[in-house]
Amino acid sequence: MKPAVTPAASPPPRFPYLRQDLAASLVVFLVALPLCVGVAVASGVPAELGLVTGIVGGLVTGLLPGSSLQVSGPAAGLTVLVFEAVDRFGLPALGVVVLATGLLQLLMGALKWGRWFRAISVSVVEGMLAGIGLVIIAGQLYAAAGLKAPASGLDKILGLPGAAVDAVGSTRALASLAVGAGTVLVMVAWRRLPARARAVPGALAAVVLATLAVLALGLPVATVEVDGLLSAVQPPGADAFGGLADPALLGTILAFTLIASAESLFSAAAVDRLHTGPRTAYDKELMAQGAGNAVCGVLGALPMTAVIVRSSANVQAGARTKASRVLHGAWLLLFAALLPSALGLIPLPALAGVLVHAGWKLIPFRGVATLWRRHRGEALILVVTAVSIVAVNMFEGVLVGLALSVVKTAWEASAVKLEVVDKGAGPIRAHLAGNATFLRLPRILDSLEALPQDRPVELDLSGLHHLDHACRLALENWAERHSAAGTEPVRMTALR
Numbered sequence: 001m002k003p004a005v006t007p008a009a010s011p012p013p014r015f016p017y018l019r020q021d022l023a024a025s026l027v028v029f030l031v032a033l034p035l036c037v038g039v040a041v042a043s044g045v046p047a048e049l050g051l052v053t054g055i056v057g058g059l060v061t062g063l064l065p066g067s068s069l070q071v072s073g074p075a076a077g078l079t080v081l082v083f084e085a086v087d088r089f090g091l092p093a094l095g096v097v098v099l100a101t102g103l104l105q106l107l108m109g110a111l112k113w114g115r116w117f118r119a120i121s122v123s124v125v126e127g128m129l130a131g132i133g134l135v136i137i138a139g140q141l142y143a144a145a146g147l148k149a150p151a152s153g154l155d156k157i158l159g160l161p162g163a164a165v166d167a168v169g170s171t172r173a174l175a176s177l178a179v180g181a182g183t184v185l186v187m188v189a190w191r192r193l194p195a196r197a198r199a200v201p202g203a204l205a206a207v208v209l210a211t212l213a214v215l216a217l218g219l220p221v222a223t224v225e226v227d228g229l230l231s232a233v234q235p236p237g238a239d240a241f242g243g244l245a246d247p248a249l250l251g252t253i254l255a256f257t258l259i260a261s262a263e264s265l266f267s268a269a270a271v272d273r274l275h276t277g278p279r280t281a282y283d284k285e286l287m288a289q290g291a292g293n294a295v296c297g298v299l300g301a302l303p304m305t306a307v308i309v310r311s312s313a314n315v316q317a318g319a320r321t322k323a324s325r326v327l328h329g330a331w332l333l334l335f336a337a338l339l340p341s342a343l344g345l346i347p348l349p350a351l352a353g354v355l356v357h358a359g360w361k362l363i364p365f366r367g368v369a370t371l372w373r374r375h376r377g378e379a380l381i382l383v384v385t386a387v388s389i390v391a392v393n394m395f396e397g398v399l400v401g402l403a404l405s406v407v408k409t410a411w412e413a414s415a416v417k418l419e420v421v422d423k424g425a426g427p428i429r430a431h432l433a434g435n436a437t438f439l440r441l442p443r444i445l446d447s448l449e450a451l452p453q454d455r456p457v458e459l460d461l462s463g464l465h466h467l468d469h470a471c472r473l474a475l476e477n478w479a480e481r482h483s484a485a486g487t488e489p490v491r492m493t494a495l496r
Helices: 018-042 047-059 076-089 091-110 114-119 122-144 153-158 160-168 171-190 202-217 238-245 247-272 282-298 308-316 323-338 340-345 348-362 365-374 376-391 394-413 438-449 469-483
Strands: 416-421 428-436 457-467 491-493
Touching: 018 047, 018 076, 018 122, 018 202, 018 308, 018 323, 018 348, 047 282, 047 323, 047 340, 076 091, 076 122, 076 247, 076 348, 076 394, 091 238, 091 247, 091 282, 114 247, 114 282, 122 153, 122 160, 122 171, 122 247, 122 348, 122 365, 122 376, 122 394, 153 160, 153 376, 160 171, 171 202, 171 348, 202 348, 238 247, 247 282, 247 308, 247 394, 308 323, 323 340, 365 376, 376 394, 416 438, 428 438, 438 469, 457 469
Parallel strands: 428 457, 457 491
Antiparallel strands: 416 428
C-alpha cells in the first residue's frame, strides 16, 4: 500500500499586506498633497518643489531602513527657516544648504549619533515648534489677505493691526480673507463629521471646496503659479557652492541639520507609540533622512523631515509596511506628471488657511499648562525658546533654548547642602554634601562667612560627590581669611 502524499504547502504571499498598504498610501497621498504645495508656497519657492520633496521622501527615504511607518516630506516646521534662507542667500543656495544638511545627517548616522538627539530637551523642541507656529500663523494671515508680510517674525506680529486696517479697506483683500477663513473653518469642522466622511482628509477637502467656491463665484483671488515640474527643478550650480565660505550660510546649514534631525527623530518616537510593529532604528533613520535630503539638495528642492501629521495618518489608515509610504511618493509623482495644471487652480489664501491650521497645531497649549503645574522650569524654557524665535530668528532662538536647558540641568545637578553644627563650645562643625559648583558658590560663601570669627571651624567635605575648581579656591580663600583673625586655622576634611 502506497503512503499518502502530503500536498506541498503553498509559499507565503510576497506582499501579504498589499491591500492595507495600498489603501493607506492613498490616504497619505491625499493628506500630503495640499501640505506639500502649501509649505512650498509659504517658504517662498515654486509649488512644484514641495511635490519634489514629497516624492523623494516616499521613493528614496521610504525605501530605506529606519522607521517602517514614518512618512517624510516638506514640513511646516522648517518653513520659517527656509523662507529666511531663500530671502537672504537666494534660491540657488537652498540646494547647497539642503545637500550639506543631508551629508551631515548621513555622517551623524554613520557615527551613531542619532540616539543622542533623543537627549535634547523636549521643552526646547516644543518651544521651537511653538515659535515656528506663531511665525507661520502671523505670516500666513498676510498671505490670506493677499498682502506682503514683513521679513522678521516680530514685525509680522506687530504689523498685524495695520494689515487688518488695510484689509478692511480693500474688497479684494476681504474676498481673499474670506477664502482663507472658510478653509480653516472647514478643516476644524471636518473632524466632527462621521467617520465615513472623514475618510477624505480635511485639508484636501477644504482646499477643493475653496477652489470650487472661487471658480463658481469668480472671486478676485490669487492662485498658485505653475511652471512645470522639470522647469522648477534647478540643481545648484558651481557659483552656489561658493557661498559655503560665508559663516552665515554655515550657521544656516547647522540650523537645518539640528532642527530637521531633531524633528524627524522626535516624530519617530511619537510614531512608535502609535503602533506595535518594529521599533525605529534611530541611526538608520537619521541616515535615511540624510539620503533623502542629499537627493533633494541635488534637485534644488525643499528640505525634508519626518512629518507627524502624515505618519499618524499612515498608521491610522492601517499601513503595515514601508510599502505605503513608497506608494504615496509614487502617487505624488503621477499627480505632478499628469495633472500639473490642477495646481494653478488652487487659491493662495486656501493654502494660507491650511498653514494657519498647521501652525496652530504646532503650539502645545495644553502642554504648557501641564508643564507650568508640574515643572515650571521646563515651561519657562519652552516659552523663552518660542519668544526668542519670534523676536530674533530660528537658529539663535534654538540656541537660547538649548543654553537655558543646559543651565537648568547644571543648576539642578549642583544641589549642595550645608549643615552647621554648633554645640556652644569647641569648634563649629560645617558639613558640605552633594555637588559643589560655581553655581552654588554665593550661597555657600554667605553661610560660611556668617559663622563667628572668634570660633574655630571644622569644614567637612567628605560628603561631596564633586567639588569644582572655583569652589575649591573659594573655600581655601575663605579658610585663610577666617584664620587670619587670630583664630585656630580652619580644619578641612578632604573629599572621599
